[in-house]
Amino acid sequence: MSERPSRFHLWPWLNQPLQEALVQLHSHAVLLHGPEGVGQFDFAMGLARAWLCEQPRDSAAPAGAFRPACGQCVSCRLLESGSHPDLMLVLPEALQASLGWAGADGESEAEEKGGKARKPSQEIKVDAIRAVVQFAQHTASRGRAKVVVIHPVERMNLIAANTLLKTLEEPPGQVRFVLSGAALDQLLPTVRSRCQAWHLNLPAAEVAASWLAQQTGGLDAEAARVLLDAAGGQPLTARDRQAMGLDARAWPQIPQGVAQGLAGPMAQWPLPLVVETLQKLCHDLARVAVGASPRYFPAASLPPPPELSRLNQWGQELNKVSRHADHPWNLPLKLETLLLQARAILRVRPPRGNPKG
Numbered sequence: 135m136s137e138r139p140s141r142f143h144l145w146p147w148l149n150q151p152l153q154e155a156l157v158q159l160h161s162h163a164v165l166l167h168g169p170e171g172v173g174q175f176d177f178a179m180g181l182a183r184a185w186l187c188e189q190p191r192d193s194a195a196p197a198g199a200f201r202p203a204c205g206q207c208v209s210c211r212l213l214e215s216g217s218h219p220d221l222m223l224v225l226p227e228a229l230q231a232s233l234g235w236a237g238a239d240g241e242s243e244a245e246e247k248g249g250k251a252r253k254p255s256q257e258i259k260v261d262a263i264r265a266v267v268q269f270a271q272h273t274a275s276r277g278r279a280k281v282v283v284i285h286p287v288e289r290m291n292l293i294a295a296n297t298l299l300k301t302l303e304e305p306p307g308q309v310r311f312v313l314s315g316a317a318l319d320q321l322l323p324t325v326r327s328r329c330q331a332w333h334l335n336l337p338a339a340e341v342a343a344s345w346l347a348q349q350t351g352g353l354d355a356e357a358a359r360v361l362l363d364a365a366g367g368q369p370l371t372a373r374d375r376q377a378m379g380l381d382a383r384a385w386p387q388i389p390q391g392v393a394q395g396l397a398g399p400m401a402q403w404p405l406p407l408v409v410e411t412l413q414k415l416c417h418d419l420a421r422v423a424v425g426a427s428p429r430y431f432p433a434a435s436l437p438p439p440p441e442l443s444r445l446n447q448w449g450q451e452l453n454k455v456s457r458h459a460d461h462p463w464n465l466p467l468k469l470e471t472l473l474l475q476a477r478a479i480l481r482v483r484p485p486r487g488n489p490k491g
């Protein structure tokens with residue numbers, strides 16, 4: 135059991151922001167927001183661990199200042215085993231396994247309707263929030279504090295959000311909340327206004343790229359940078375995309391290939407990644423069309439941008455596909471349709487020979 139890797143990841147770019155947050159966050163409710171793929175959930179757990187940690191206080195530290203969790207005390211060990219009585223973690227079922235918290239508190243409905251198999255929910259439902267309200271009523275088992283982490287908070291449905299409001303406004307005792315999310319525009323303004331906001335930025339590119347080079351087993355610095363840019367500067371996204379087949383050497387060849395209707399390396403990718411890549415290409419071409427630098431692809435790799443109106447139209451069509459990317463498409467056919475569409479928008483004549491490669 136003890137050989138299992140830790141559930142907690144404090145990525146190198148999170149250390150400094152966590153220390154700052156522990157000094158500056160005073161509210162009982164924190165709204166953590168920022169881009170995906172930088173470890174927002176891990177940061178939220180870093181706050182929760184620090185607030186619950188039972189290490190002796192540093193006598194030199196200002197009163198009330200928290201330090202990052204020690205990882206050794208009883209509280210830290212309970213957290214590691216997933217059984218701390220004063221932590222309540224609320225995640226949509228669909229995220230629990232990938233975040234290493236299968237069976238976390240708050241899911242509660244895994245075997246409904248006669249144990250029939252069903253898709254795990256992407257939502258945070260009202261039952262989970264009712265459990266939070268209950269949890270907040272009781273005094274802390276270990277006496278230090280109680281912490282509720284809700285992630286991603288924008289996945290609360292409307293009833294759930296309204297159920298949380300009163301507890302968030304007048305928490306009954308020593309309970310602290312971390313609500314974390316990437317799409318705060320989807321969150322009720324009344325929830326937002328009850329929290330102290332904390333923005334998590336993209337990490338510095340050098341820090342993220344050097345971490346990525348280590349993670350991906352000897353990728354050179356330039357390739358790591360290509361991979362990082364391809365993920366919009368989000369290191370965890372870059373790592374995941376590489377695991378899905380995105381290759382730093384092949385990435386810069388994609389735009390010219392697409393302009394000719396060729397799938398190239400994308401032929402082996404899952405559809406959501408293909409659609410996301412085409413969206414990035416569309417986005418970059420629109421940036422170049424208005425004189426800005428591309429964000430995802432190296433500038434030299436891009437074909438000349440078509441008119442903005444055509445890019446707009448392409449972008450809208452890609453958004454439509456993206457909303458249904460989990461649909462059981464006939465993959466080769468869908469890919470071909472997408473490429474024909476891309477080629478038509480970019481209006482580059484196909485090369486001689488078989489356009490499908």
Ligand SMILES: [Zn+2]
Pocket residue numbers: 187188189203204205206207208209210
């Ligand atoms: Zn500790």
